[in-house]
Amino acid sequence: MRLSIIAVIVILNLCFQSVNAQSEQIITEDFKPSSLNQPEKIFPQVNSQRRVRASISATNASKVQLDIGGVKYDMLKDRNGVWTGESNPQDEGFHYYQLNIDGASVPDPGSLYFYGAGRWGSGIEIPSTDQDFFALKDVPHGLVSENIYFSKLTNSFRRCFVYTPDGYSENLKTRYPVLYLQHGSFEDETGWSSQGKANLILDNLIASKNAVPMIIVMDNGYAFKSENKEVKDPSKQRESIFEDVLIKEVVPMIDAKFRTIAKREGRAIAGLSMGANQTMRIMMNHLDTFSYYGGFSGTANYPSSDAIDVSSFLNGKYKGGNALNKQIKLFWLGLGTKEPAPFPKSVGAFRNMLEQQGIKYQYYESPETAHEWLTWRRCLKEFASKLFK
Amino acid sequence: MRLSIIAVIVILNLCFQSVNAQSEQIITEDFKPSSLNQPEKIFPQVNSQRRVRASISATNASKVQLDIGGVKYDMLKDRNGVWTGESNPQDEGFHYYQLNIDGASVPDPGSLYFYGAGRWGSGIEIPSTDQDFFALKDVPHGLVSENIYFSKLTNSFRRCFVYTPDGYSENLKTRYPVLYLQHGSFEDETGWSSQGKANLILDNLIASKNAVPMIIVMDNGYAFKSENKEVKDPSKQRESIFEDVLIKEVVPMIDAKFRTIAKREGRAIAGLSMGANQTMRIMMNHLDTFSYYGGFSGTANYPSSDAIDVSSFLNGKYKGGNALNKQIKLFWLGLGTKEPAPFPKSVGAFRNMLEQQGIKYQYYESPETAHEWLTWRRCLKEFASKLFK
Numbered sequence: 041m042r043l044s045i046i047a048v049i050v051i052l053n054l055c056f057q058s059v060n061a062q063s064e065q066i067i068t069e070d071f072k073p074s075s076l077n078q079p080e081k082i083f084p085q086v087n088s089q090r091r092v093r094a095s096i097s098a099t100n101a102s103k104v105q106l107d108i109g110g111v112k113y114d115m116l117k118d119r120n121g122v123w124t125g126e127s128n129p130q131d132e133g134f135h136y137y138q139l140n141i142d143g144a145s146v147p148d149p150g151s152l153y154f155y156g157a158g159r160w161g162s163g164i165e166i167p168s169t170d171q172d173f174f175a176l177k178d179v180p181h182g183l184v185s186e187n188i189y190f191s192k193l194t195n196s197f198r199r200c201f202v203y204t205p206d207g208y209s210e211n212l213k214t215r216y217p218v219l220y221l222q223h224g225s226f227e228d229e230t231g232w233s234s235q236g237k238a239n240l241i242l243d244n245l246i247a248s249k250n251a252v253p254m255i256i257v258m259d260n261g262y263a264f265k266s267e268n269k270e271v272k273d274p275s276k277q278r279e280s281i282f283e284d285v286l287i288k289e290v291v292p293m294i295d296a297k298f299r300t301i302a303k304r305e306g307r308a309i310a311g312l313s314m315g316a317n318q319t320m321r322i323m324m325n326h327l328d329t330f331s332y333y334g335g336f337s338g339t340a341n342y343p344s345s346d347a348i349d350v351s352s353f354l355n356g357k358y359k360g361g362n363a364l365n366k367q368i369k370l371f372w373l374g375l376g377t378k379e380p381a382p383f384p385k386s387v388g389a390f391r392n393m394l395e396q397q398g399i400k401y402q403y404y405e406s407p408e409t410a411h412e413w414l415t416w417r418r419c420l421k422e423f424a425s426k427l428f429k
Numbered sequence: 430m431r432l433s434i435i436a437v438i439v440i441l442n443l444c445f446q447s448v449n450a451q452s453e454q455i456i457t458e459d460f461k462p463s464s465l466n467q468p469e470k471i472f473p474q475v476n477s478q479r480r481v482r483a484s485i486s487a488t489n490a491s492k493v494q495l496d497i498g499g500v501k502y503d504m505l506k507d508r509n510g511v512w513t514g515e516s517n518p519q520d521e522g523f524h525y526y527q528l529n530i531d532g533a534s535v536p537d538p539g540s541l542y543f544y545g546a547g548r549w550g551s552g553i554e555i556p557s558t559d560q561d562f563f564a565l566k567d568v569p570h571g572l573v574s575e576n577i578y579f580s581k582l583t584n585s586f587r588r589c590f591v592y593t594p595d596g597y598s599e600n601l602k603t604r605y606p607v608l609y610l611q612h613g614s615f616e617d618e619t620g621w622s623s624q625g626k627a628n629l630i631l632d633n634l635i636a637s638k639n640a641v642p643m644i645i646v647m648d649n650g651y652a653f654k655s656e657n658k659e660v661k662d663p664s665k666q667r668e669s670i671f672e673d674v675l676i677k678e679v680v681p682m683i684d685a686k687f688r689t690i691a692k693r694e695g696r697a698i699a700g701l702s703m704g705a706n707q708t709m710r711i712m713m714n715h716l717d718t719f720s721y722y723g724g725f726s727g728t729a730n731y732p733s734s735d736a737i738d739v740s741s742f743l744n745g746k747y748k749g750g751n752a753l754n755k756q757i758k759l760f761w762l763g764l765g766t767k768e769p770a771p772f773p774k775s776v777g778a779f780r781n782m783l784e785q786q787g788i789k790y791q792y793y794e795s796p797e798t799a800h801e802w803l804t805w806r807r808c809l810k811e812f813a814s815k816l817f818k
Contacts, residue, residue: 078549079617099532102489121532139535143488143510146528146535153542153549160467160542176586178579183591185574186622190567197565202572209686212601228468233575297598 067091067126074151074164076134081150090132090166094139094148095124101142108137108164131378132168133414134235136161154235158226163235172244174237174417179247180206181240184233189293193285195266200229200259200290202298203239205246207253215299217306217428218255220286220330221420222315224338229260232420235413241421250425257294259286261315283322287329305369308427310334312416317342324357331369332427336419337376337383337411341393345385348393361398370426371401374419376409383411402426456480456515463540464554465523470539479521479555483528483537484513490531497526497553520767521557522803523624525550543624547615552624561633563626563806568636569595573622578682582674584655587648589618589679591687592628594635594642604688606695606817607644609675609719610809611704613727618649621809624802630810639814646683648675650704672711676718694758697816699723701805706731713746720758721816725808726765726772726800730782734774737782750787759815760790763808765798772800791815 071085071093083095094106099121105112106125115125136156139148147153151162182205191198208216221238223231232238238256245251263282295302309330311319316338323333324340341348350358358364364371371394375387394401404422409415460474460482472484483495488510494501495514504514525545528537536542540551571594580587597605610627612620621627627645634640652671684691698719700708705727712722713729730737739747747753753760760783764776783790793811798804 080547096533096535098530100491101531101533102491104533141487141530141533141535142490144485144490144493144530144535146485146530146533146538147542149535149548149550153536158469159538161538176577181577183574183576185572186628187572188565188570239575 065089065129075167076152076163076165077150078152083150084137084148084162084164086164086166090129092127092130092135092137092164092166093124094137094150095122096139096141096149097122098141103140103142105140106137107140107145108135112140130166131409131412131414132166133409133412133417134163134165135412136163138162155228155230156226156235168414170418173421174241174244176240177244177247179243181243182206182208182246184239187293187297189289191263191285191289193265193281193289194263198260198263198285200257201233202294203233203242203256203258204298205242205253205255208255208299212299215301215306216253216255217301217308218257218294218298219332219424219427220257220259220291220307220309220319222259222261222309222311222319224311224313224315228262229258231413232256232258236420237417238420241417242424245421245425252428254424254428255294255298255300257290259290261311261318280318282318283325286322287326291329304329304331306428308332308334308370310336310372310420310423311338312336312419313338313411321354324354327367331367332372333368333370334372334374334419334423335387336374336416336423337379337387339373339387339390341390342386343382345382345389348389350393350397353393358393358397358399361394361400365398365400368400371399372404372423372426373401374404374406374415374422376406376411376415378408378410379415380411454478454518464556465541465552466539467541472539473526473537473551473553475553475555479518481516481519481524481526481553481555482513483515483526483539484511485528485530485538486511487530492529492531494529495526496529496534497524501529519555520798520801520803521555522798522801522806523552523554524801525552527551544617544619545615545624557803559807562810563630563633565629566633566636568632570632571595571597571628571635573628576686578678580652580674580678582654582670582678583652587652587674589646589648590622591683592622592631592645592647593687594631594644596642597644597688601688604690604695605642605644606690606697607646607683607687608721608813608816609646609648609680609696609698609708611648611650611698611700611708613700613702613704617651618647620802621645621647625809626806627809630806631813634810634814641817643813643817644683644687644689646679648679650700650707669707671707672714675711676715680718693718693720695817697721697723697759699725699761699809699812700727701725701808702727702800710743713743716756720756721761722757722759723761723763723808723812724776725763725805725812726768726776728762728776728779730779731775732771734771734778737778739782739786742782747782747786747788750783750789754787754789757789760788761793761812761815762790763793763795763804763811765795765800765804767797767799768804769800 071087074084085093104115104123108127115123117123148162153160154163185202263285264278307330309319316335320340406415406418460476463473474482493504493512497516504512506512537551542549543552574591652674653667696719698708705724706729709729795804795807
């Protein structure tokens with residue numbers, strides 16, 4: 041008797057989960073394969089409601105779920121042992137996701153893989169109304185080059201990707217300005233030229249004369265003293281020496297290896313989330329090196345939303361707005377309208393400080409996007425179009 | 430009664446599989462994480478017996494297997510729901526593999542991913558006695574550049590990766606010879622600079638003065654008329670137009686974009702397996718374009734092992750050895766000693782033809798390797814060291 045009651049509870053609970061897994065809305069049957077699928081792969085798919093449909097053969101599995109946007113959606117098994125399921129509508133843009141098969145969290149064999157959330161895993165693209173600005177089009181394309189180097193400061197091999205615009209290889213007398221562009225936490229140097237579409241965004245901006253030809257350097261924001269090398273988990277608190285690596289090793293290497301405009305007027309620095317925080321500190325400590333700054337979804341007071349004490353914040357670097365207004369050619373901030381706490385209030389507190397100090401800056405909001413890559417692609421488009429002019 | 434007999438048969442069968450899954454040899458407990466693991470990932474691991482140990486948490490799974498080298502090895506579940514299992518000893522070098530969870534074939538969340546066998550999936554590196562030649566060392570490193578282009582012939586965007594040696598970016602007056610290097614079937618343009626280690630092999634050869642600085646172009650060997658564009662499965666038989674794409678689009682693009690020695694004495698062409706077959710045909714049809722050839726684990730008579738009729742084979746291109754000996758600076762063939770049929774006999778039949786025609790060639794055998802990437806890394810090392818001298 042007691043067992044049967046438990047059984048009923050279990051069954052009700054399972055039903056409840058399944059109901060949860062679907063919004064009340066009817067699913068529109070106009071799914072198309074994701075643009076980020078592996079060659080020849082039909083799933084995952086996306087429909088006009090921005091739902092994701094995943095499908096995988098798992099003949100002997102007892103439970104398979106689609107895990108996206110922090111929600112696990114139960115999938116259903118057909119007579120051939122193929123499991124299929126849909127998510128609720130997702131925001132436009134790029135999202136990381138995974139499948140869960142009888143308790144195992146694994147990449148979807150149908151998708152391409154991207155580094156984020158601290159692992160290589162599945163990603164999916166929900167078509168956005170403004171996707172043309174990062175689309176692969178028949179315009180001249182720059183190169184994205186993998187550049188391996190040995191860092192004496194970290195005592196390890198490191199890597200940056202370098203975008204050189206169309207014409208760089210042929211116009212051997214031309215020198216180019218450089219944007220140093222950083223990823224966020226639990227991401228790496230591959231993000232901006234993969235899910236970030238940085239190369240395609242610049243190809244399109246340059247082809248339409250909305251940006252000047254520039255080099256973009258995308259390095260890895262995790263850099264630690266060699267003593268701490270055995271501690272490899274980025275989530276563990278350690279002293280980051282990324283600022284030293286960038287200033288003492290990366291910038292000189294790039295200026296030696298590429299035809300750069302090797303002065304502050306020819307250098308910009310920007311980053312997203314953790315990268316915005318890092319690059320803001322680097323910018324303020326090295327105004328002799330950089331003259332343009334972009335902070336995408338982050339500021340150096342993160343995670344605090346408190347009013348900033350300008351005399352102590354970043355060693356008082358923001359005191360005296362007029363001096364900074366003369367030195368900094370562009371101080372640019374961007375944020376998505378759907379960003380979670382603490383970003384809106386934390387960035388808000390930072391903007392209040394700028395305004396109280398009379399520091400000029402530009403602010404952009406990405407409509408209907410959260411702390412995700414479509415926000416940052418749009419930020420790059422807006423920011424890059426204002427650089428080196 | 431009948432049911433219980435069936436049950437016994439099933440159980441015996443399961444036991445038999447489990448016994449199969451382990452060789453009789455005792456497993457040496459000196460496993461180390463694979464060099465191709467994702468950052469911070471402890472599994473998969475490899476031991477001194479060259480066994481692979483995989484491990485994954487799958488709390489509710491009923492059967493988990495490690496699928497490598499064409500064999501599925503049952504893994505065992507511990508009280509925490511973590512499944513672990515080992516393979517039999519593998520050959521030295523790189524191998525594709527996957528996990529099977531209750532019937533679902535998925536990538537191992539612990540490994541990096543590589544394109545091969547027609548999909549992005551897990552790869553593992555079994556340390557080899559000669560691994561120093563492709564190791565990442567503190568020598569000057571070249572760049573590997575992603576080059577996107579639109580092909581009018583296929584009416585699609587295509588991509589090649591271009592290795593430029595250390596110094597290319599700085600020595601703006603220097604021109605370099607070019608090696609066109611192709612992947613095998615169900616692989617793509619990413620293979621040679623990822624699991625193939627082509628960039629590290631050349632970095633090391635050039636640093637030790639065992640190869641001259643050269644550019645390497647790695648394109649995608651699958652190219653079809655735009656009419657057939659909707660048919661995307663490479664396994665389907667269609668008319669390949671890769672020869673046209675390479676000769677009419679890729680070579681002119683590379684000569685325009687990079688500082689090449691744009692004549693036959695400055696060009697080599699090589700490939701592995703399907704790529705060896707393709708590039709041999711292209712070489713013989715375009716002796717005005719290329720003067721060095723390398724065939725790694727394949728020849729144009731594949732899959733036949735019959736004696737070659739030189740008057741009809743490739744339109745009689747191999748008739749008259751003396752003329753070819755004057756035109757071709759190096760005709761080079763390589764094969765692994767453990768390659769499966771039909772490769773040894775098919776390449777053997779081709780060599781017999783060369784010898785009957787008095788055509789000079791060099792032949793290399795990779796010890797103890799099959800139709801896999803360590804064979805091809807070794808072939809590239811041997812072949813590249815003889816080029817453009």
